[in-house]
Amino acid sequence: MPHPAPEAQVVDGGSASKPQRIIKLGKTTDDSDKKSTNRRVKDIELCVPIVYGTIAFYLGRKASESQSHKWTVYVRGATNEDLGAVIKHVVFQLHPSFNNPTRVVESPPFELSECGWGEFEIGISLFFHSDVCDKKLDLVHFLKLYPEDESGPQSTKKPVVMESYNEIVFPEPSECFFARVQNHPAVIVPRLPAGFSLPAPVENMNDKGRGDTKDHPLSQWFMNFSEADELLKLASARQQVQAHIVKLRRELSVIDGMPQPLKPAASYECI
Amino acid sequence: MDAKDILGLPKTPLPIAQEKKSRPHKDSQRKPDGISREVYALTGGVAPLMPSIDVSQLKRRPPSDEKITWQWLPFTSSARKDNLQLYHWVRVVNGVPPTGDYSFAKYNKSVDVIRYTDEEYAKYLTDPKWTKEETDQLFDLCERFDLRFIIIADRFPTPRTVEELKDRYYSASRAILVARAPSPGEVASHPLVKEPYNVTQEIERKRALSMVLSQTKHQERKDAEVLAEAKRIAESRMAARAAEEPDLPVPPDIGPESAERAIGPGDTISPSNVQVHAAAAAPSTSVIADNSSTLASLRMLKVYLRTYALEQMVQAASSSAGLRTIKRVEQTLQDLGINLKPKVPTKAVCAEHLELRKEILTLLNLQKQLQYKEAEGSSFRDGSYGDMPGTAKRSQRAVDQDRTFVPDTISFGGDRGVKREQKRKGPGRASETPSSPAGAHKRPRKMKASDL
Numbered sequence: 001m002p003h004p005a006p007e008a009q010v011v012d013g014g015s016a017s018k019p020q021r022i023i024k025l026g027k028t029t030d031d032s033d034k035k036s037t038n039r040r041v042k043d044i045e046l047c048v049p050i051v052y053g054t055i056a057f058y059l060g061r062k063a064s065e066s067q068s069h070k071w072t073v074y075v076r077g078a079t080n081e082d083l084g085a086v087i088k089h090v091v092f093q094l095h096p097s098f099n100n101p102t103r104v105v106e107s108p109p110f111e112l113s114e115c116g117w118g119e120f121e122i123g124i125s126l127f128f129h130s131d132v133c134d135k136k137l138d139l140v141h142f143l144k145l146y147p148e149d150e151s152g153p154q155s156t157k158k159p160v161v162m163e164s165y166n167e168i169v170f171p172e173p174s175e176c177f178f179a180r181v182q183n184h185p186a187v188i189v190p191r192l193p194a195g196f197s198l199p200a201p202v203e204n205m206n207d208k209g210r211g212d213t214k215d216h217p218l219s220q221w222f223m224n225f226s227e228a229d230e231l232l233k234l235a236s237a238r239q240q241v242q243a244h245i246v247k248l249r250r251e252l253s254v255i256d257g258m259p260q261p262l263k264p265a266a267s268y269e270c271i
Numbered sequence: 272m273d274a275k276d277i278l279g280l281p282k283t284p285l286p287i288a289q290e291k292k293s294r295p296h297k298d299s300q301r302k303p304d305g306i307s308r309e310v311y312a313l314t315g316g317v318a319p320l321m322p323s324i325d326v327s328q329l330k331r332r333p334p335s336d337e338k339i340t341w342q343w344l345p346f347t348s349s350a351r352k353d354n355l356q357l358y359h360w361v362r363v364v365n366g367v368p369p370t371g372d373y374s375f376a377k378y379n380k381s382v383d384v385i386r387y388t389d390e391e392y393a394k395y396l397t398d399p400k401w402t403k404e405e406t407d408q409l410f411d412l413c414e415r416f417d418l419r420f421i422i423i424a425d426r427f428p429t430p431r432t433v434e435e436l437k438d439r440y441y442s443a444s445r446a447i448l449v450a451r452a453p454s455p456g457e458v459a460s461h462p463l464v465k466e467p468y469n470v471t472q473e474i475e476r477k478r479a480l481s482m483v484l485s486q487t488k489h490q491e492r493k494d495a496e497v498l499a500e501a502k503r504i505a506e507s508r509m510a511a512r513a514a515e516e517p518d519l520p521v522p523p524d525i526g527p528e529s530a531e532r533a534i535g536p537g538d539t540i541s542p543s544n545v546q547v548h549a550a551a552a553a554p555s556t557s558v559i560a561d562n563s564s565t566l567a568s569l570r571m572l573k574v575y576l577r578t579y580a581l582e583q584m585v586q587a588a589s590s591s592a593g594l595r596t597i598k599r600v601e602q603t604l605q606d607l608g609i610n611l612k613p614k615v616p617t618k619a620v621c622a623e624h625l626e627l628r629k630e631i632l633t634l635l636n637l638q639k640q641l642q643y644k645e646a647e648g649s650s651f652r653d654g655s656y657g658d659m660p661g662t663a664k665r666s667q668r669a670v671d672q673d674r675t676f677v678p679d680t681i682s683f684g685g686d687r688g689v690k691r692e693q694k695r696k697g698p699g700r701a702s703e704t705p706s707s708p709a710g711a712h713k714r715p716r717k718m719k720a721s722d723l
Contacts, residue, residue, distance in 0.1 A: 169569075255645070256644070
């Protein structure tokens with residue numbers, strides 16, 4: 001049954017009983033740009049893993065009272081890929097004692113370097129391209145200048161690195177965005193269910209030069225975030241808990257004299 | 272008996288009376304003849320209500336006047352249309368071989384495939400997508416292969432899907448039936464006429480089936496989640512509706528229906544379809560409902576951070592738990608060496624983290640349940656403090672068994688109010704399980720030192 005869709009590539013043929021994978025939110029008579037921004041891809045969430053943080057070097061001999069450290073705050077792709085396809089610009093909000101504390105970085109790599117003496121919270125606001133999201137996303141990071149280990153003088157060679165891993169999730173990306181980044185290394189696209197029709201891939205229009213951080217001068221200090229360790233630990237912890245649950249259930253059933261005790265309604269049973 | 276002989280004691284008539292009594296008793300207990308004692312014992316040693324074995328038939332031998340031989344003889348089968356001569360072993364009685372058709376010929380059933388004439392084809396069966404030749408071939412194959420469409424599709428000269436073939440066959444047969452019938456009423460009850468083949472539905476059904484089959488475990492779990500939750504919502508709505516029949520305008524039952532719509536074609540489940548209706552008065556305390564409403568609200572956001580999503584889900588999962596329980600969950604996490612906020616919050620890690628928290632909640636609930644039950648039980652028992660030395664030993668052993676988990680179970684005891692401990696008497700249970708440290712804190716405080 002032909003579907004009243006303006007763009008043929010989008011048609012997910014089938015009977016009416018199937019929920020449409022792509023829903024139209026916008027008006028029908030607008031130009032195609034607006035249409036494709038309004039059409040969203042349901043049930044596919046795009047995920048952009050990022051790392052943000054600071055690296056601070058003690059200036060040593062060159063240090064003065066007001067400028068003892070040189071530090072850089074940044075947002076990078078977790079695998080050091082270019083975030084420019086997703087993020088349009090980043091606003092770093094510094095301590096008011098800085099000149100022009102609101103610093104805007106218009107292009108990747110999204111970073112800012114400054115000199116100072118104090119530790120404070122830096123506000124990081126991510127602004128996305130128009131077809132990605134019209135809302136900004138706020139992060140907060142505490143600038144750490146002094147190492148945990150306070151013994152001995154600070155080294156000028158070894159910086160204090162504080163990084164946080166996180167993932168930006170777009171639960172219902174626009175078609176345009178999806179088409180643009182479905183093969184982009186900075187974006188995690190989940191396994192697509194069978195029968196899903198991909199919009200045609202769009203040429204990447206970003207020719208502004210390298211925005212990735214793979215060869216960044218500070219890249220040697222970047223931390224490695226591996227989910228494998230966490231998963232292992234979590235799995236082992238779950239096993240322990242599950243074993244205890246089994247034991248308790250058995251004991252409960254002994255007491256009750258019933259073959260299988262009822263699980264409490266308030267707790268959710270995991271398989 | 273022999274003893275009495277040796278002793279020279281008379282064999283008194285007294286036992287005889289007893290024997291008489293015991294014999295009828297024994298008869299009913301005796302095994303039946305015909306099968307050995309051990310075999311009978313397999314059935315449980317009790318005779319079945321309806322004897323399935325006709326015992327008298329068991330040891331029957333063929334009458335001795337019959338002479339039995341076995342011979343390798345040819346046979347014919349009505350099921351075979353060719354002249355192939357087959358042989359088999361035949362039980363010959365007194366030189367007379369058995370007569371009659373081959374015993375398995377009666378199983379040779381086939382389907383009545385309706386064959387049309389050329390005029391009938393021209394009149395009723397022309398179709399733009401099918402040539403007469405193809406339709407003829409189809410019907411031939413159907414007859415040959417007894418409507419086994421998978422095979423027919425395989426043999427069909429031009430590539431056609433199974434659904435197309437079925438569609439053509441059934442619609443053609445139906446048309447012929449209807450055309451040949453003297454009146455429509457007569458064929459109305461024929462299964463081909465009554466239930467026409469619905470191609471689109473079939474294609475859809477098979478697609479849905481293959482999607483369900485190829486679901487990952489993760490997806491299966493999600494499906495089960497949503498189904499259970501939809502059921503809960505429906506039930507709570509029913510309860511709400513029943514409870515407030517006169518007052519409430521009947522809320523639109525979108526929950527289970529939209530859940531079915533989401534589940535039916537087997538697409539990726541979007542729990543956002545299932546909305547917990549605000550009008551439903553029954554407060555849903557189930558964690559699953561909270562989970563899905565959190566998911567729904569997350570989906571409403573254009574963008575969010577994974578850590579934010581995890582926080583929301585954790586909150587939803589712990590919504591039914593008090594502050595103290597939440598603290599205990601966090602304590603358990605720390606004891607297990609898990610960060611309260613994952614260092615690498617990927618989708619998978621967050622999911623595992625959430626599940627772990629839920630499992631810990633379950634564990635704590637079970638521990639609480641166990642304690643209540645033990646308290647109930649022990650209030651009946653004569654719980655004296657004389658139990659203590661034994662119980663101290665028990666908890667020591669349990670401590671040895673379960674090193675990693677000891678700190679938190681004992682620390683749970685630290686939370687207990689003094690009142691509770693004084694009320695509780697020793698459990699008096701003989702079982703020695705690692706959860707008895709949970710019971711350890713039931714004993715009065717002075718035991719704590721030795722426990723640790």
